[in-house]
Amino acid sequence: MAVRDIVADPSLLPVLNSSAETREQCEKLLALLDPTAESASTNPQEAVLAASREQKQLFALLARLRGLNRDAIFRVRDTKQSTAEARQEIDRLHLQLQNLYYEQRHLTGEIAACDSYDHKYLSLPLIPVEEFLALFPEHKESDSHELMIARINHEHAEREKLEQARQELLKRKQALIAENNKRKEDLASLDQDLERFIDHALVMTSKNEDSRSSQTTSTPPNDTMSSQAGAQRLPPPENPEAVRTRFKVIAAFWAVIIFLGFPIWWKTTSIYRARLPTQDMVDWADGKTCRPVFPLEIRFETPSLPELEAHHLLRTTQHTLDDLNEFSAHHLRLKLSDEASAPGDGEQVHGHSQPPADRKPDTTLTVRLVPQEDLAAPRSELHPDTTQLDVYYPPSLIPPPSASNPPLSAYIAGELQNLFIEEKAIIAQVLSESNVGAANTNAPPSANNQQPSAILNSISPQLAESISKRLRRSMKYAETYHLAFSLFTPGHEPSSWDVKSAVDEYISPLLHAFAPISNFTVDTQVQLYATFSPTAPLPEYDETQGAWTLKKEDLSAFINAAEWPLSPSIGSGPTLNFILYVPAPSQSPMVVKESSATSWIIPQWGGVFLLNPSESTLPDSVSNPPRLSQENLRPAFLTFSHQLLTLLGAPATPASLPFRLQTLIRIRAATLLLSASSTMGSLARLTESLPSIPIPANVATSVSTTLSHLASACEHLREGRFHAALADARVAEIEAERSFFEKSMVGQVYFPDEHKVAVYLPLLGPIGVPLVVGLLKEVKRVVTSLKARR
């Protein structure tokens, strides 16, 4: 059999045997079952029995075969295992061998390198070995190494000897040269003497020849002449007095330089740097010193409640509020009004306008609880012109002292929360925009301090959108705003308006209310024949509206900035422009196309109102009224007052104007505090990074004023006195700006030190060089004379 030829393993033989047996059994069974066989037809009963017997035998054989097969597989696995182990061992050994090979090769390489190293001594010009041995026979026995050392030492000694000899020779040469020079000089002087002698001789001979009688008198002048000839080569020696005079002259000049020049130099070029509390300033800018908090005090007036219940109501409401509030910097503090016992007086209404000098915090809001019988649920009402919230409630809702969370307090808390949500969002935005917010998140002074950005996330996106829109629209804070009311008309009428009374009526009360925040000046002007700019799209007549319309996207081109005299700034502060435009009768009425509105606001610039005079509503009326009365101006100025509020950044809700003003005060206080702090930080960084700028004393004063006002503003904020905080923050902001923009500080910023050379050298160089040279000469003379004396 072919299988038996292949499989020789004795352990597999039983497998083969049993498999062959099984096969036979199978064939037997097949034969039995073969329908063509006779036996089947003869006795089916028997045949079935035989077949089942055969089948059983087959099953037994199969079972055995399976067992054998499993055994065989196990054995194969064992064999594989042992084979792998053996191979690993072989690999390891092979690697070792390889390493040994490398080591061997490296060592041979090193040995070769050492063998071929070219040492200095090999190139030394030594005397030959034979000569050396002849000189030192005792080295004959020593090996080559020692021999070499001995030879090198010998060479060294020889060379040192030679060097010494050379030095001596040099010295001798110098001496000889000196001698030579001396001789030469002698010779030269001899020459001179000889010349003089020859001169004398010549003169004498000539004199002698000319006139023998004057021989005696003519010699002396010749003597002086010859001495002059000698002196012409060498200047006569200075007498000591002249030397002393020169010394005095030089000393006089230097005394002026040292005793007057240097002090003046020091005094006039040193930069005055007043000391600034840099660390404090940086701390302020980083928000480490002050974390603005806004504890708002809300008074409860409960004239109809017994004190105990009122207290309880207060406490539960406070709890509910605290649970609702997630922005710890801005939180509400409820307080029972002291005047609760005195019912019906409106004094608390003006609580916010009382002088904030006293230690009491400003009352933000007064909540007045009024029982009302016929109510099913509590109802609240905010007074539009005071900061008072009236809450009407059915008496049945008065919580029993045992109730932990009564519905009335939940209702009040919810109302309050709603009232303050916008302010909270604005303040959160302001804080998060400054680095104070960022620093707050890093500094963990209070565990419950939450990131303003978290608040921003928690408020509704529409609210956030409207807030950021309004912040973009409103003006930057300024100490003084200039309001400019302008009447523009394309024709010659109206040429006058009752602007004074209109301003007094509609604007002044508002400005008065804003007085703690900013100062205002009001200017007015009337401009006739004010045409649109040539590039601006003209209004179109709209049949359906029966009016001339301006497209909304063209409104930006409405102002003819080139020709209308709208000065960008009057004085120091920004200008808010309010434009009252009276269209020509032929173009009246004029409205904005999309919304039919007649006014719009220009962000951070002002507002525009299109006034269509009532007389000219008919399209055929020919002229505008010559004068706009206060009554005509009423809608315009009401709109202007509204626009003014928006431009100044007052929040849109709630309806109560005093309430919005108070909110604005808080926002402005926070903004100014942060802006002054960051200005301080910038100033500190500036002075540190530029060591060459001067810091005048008034900057230091301004800085200290700013810091003290910042501290007191922060303190006022913490105590809840927002008016006082705003006043301090305003002072701080003004002083901070003044110190930062101090003019004399920037003068030398761009003046590098190299330029000073160019400044000093052209003038001081020519003056200084002779003085320095004179000084050096004099010093040299003094030193030599001292040496000579010694």
Added chain:
Amino acid sequence: MPIDRRKTAVFAGALTLRLLLLVLFPSLPDLLTGRVEVSTPVNSFKRLQEGLFLYTRNVSPYDGGVFHQAPLLLPIFALLPNAKDLPLPTAVFYSLIDLINANALITISESGQAIAGRFFSALRKDIKWDGVSVAAWFLFNPFTIATCLGRSTGVFTTTGILYALSNAVTGNSFNAMLSLGFASYLSIYPALLFIPLVLLCRDRRAQGAKQPAGIAVFALQHFALFSFSIAGLLGMSYLIVGDFSQFISATYGFQLLVPDLTPNVGLWWYFFIEMFDSFREFFLGVFWLHLAAYVGGLTVRIRRQPLFVITALLGIFAIFKPYPSISDASLYFSLLPLYRHLFPLMRYTFFAVSAILYATLLGPAFYHLWIYAGSGNANFFYAITLVWSLGLSILLSDTIFAVLRDEWEQDNPEMRGKEARQV
């Protein structure tokens, strides 16, 4: 006396010339008054009139910020009729001042201090001009005439200095100190002449019969005198002006701090226009020190001729003072003829004189080009003032060299007339 007749002739001639010029060219004084070469902010007659106007109306003369001269001039000029309506009295007054100056020059010249002093005696004594010639040289010097007609108040300083000198050389050191105090009161810089002037007084005193006190005591006495005279004048000014600090800052503060950089013939204005502001104070110090530093050096070096030290210092002031005008130059030129005996020793006379003439002629032309024609710029005029200063410096260093040479020849008599090299 023949000398007297000559003197009278010279003085009368000078007076006549001045009045003749005034009559022939009535607009000349006003023209000269407006010239920057004649009128500087500290001696301009126009500014004086402004101060006078305020003064006569009982307003502080310094309120206008224009007038920077000493207040004692005001009552003097208040006595004269208005120069606008009646120019003659003022012109006569100024001419008389010139004659007084010339008289002082004659005194100085005839004292012979320029030629022979306590410690020295010039070798070329015979080469000299007499006092009247020196006075004529002064009176007919065009610079002097222009200053006189331009009515610059610098002539009063000149008077103070010349009288201090003439009193010193005649031995009247008390009056000398008073006069120097007067000059220093008018414009600060003559105070720098104090040291050589004291030496001059002392030398003159030592030449006399009795020996003066020790040098320190002598100097202290005279310093006290000098301070006293200045203090007295300041006290009188206080009576006139009232606001002392305003007066000091408007006059001396103005001269020291040089806030007005109107062009003049000096070197300061252009330099301080160009100067960076932060270095302004420093270079003010440097310039003033530069002016003051020569006092010590020259006094020590030419100790034997204090009068010449003063002359040389006046030359230096004419070049380097903050608001120089041609009146300073004319003062220097007026003292130079005293040293006529040095002229043979000077080497660059031609060069110096031609530089000065060149500057004198081209200066007004370039100023006109710059200011009125607009075809030149400030550098034109500044270049000319540099040439002017160069000419003066050459003249100055040449005379100093001549003096040194003279002294040297005295010490080494055998070297006389020989070429020498300046070391």
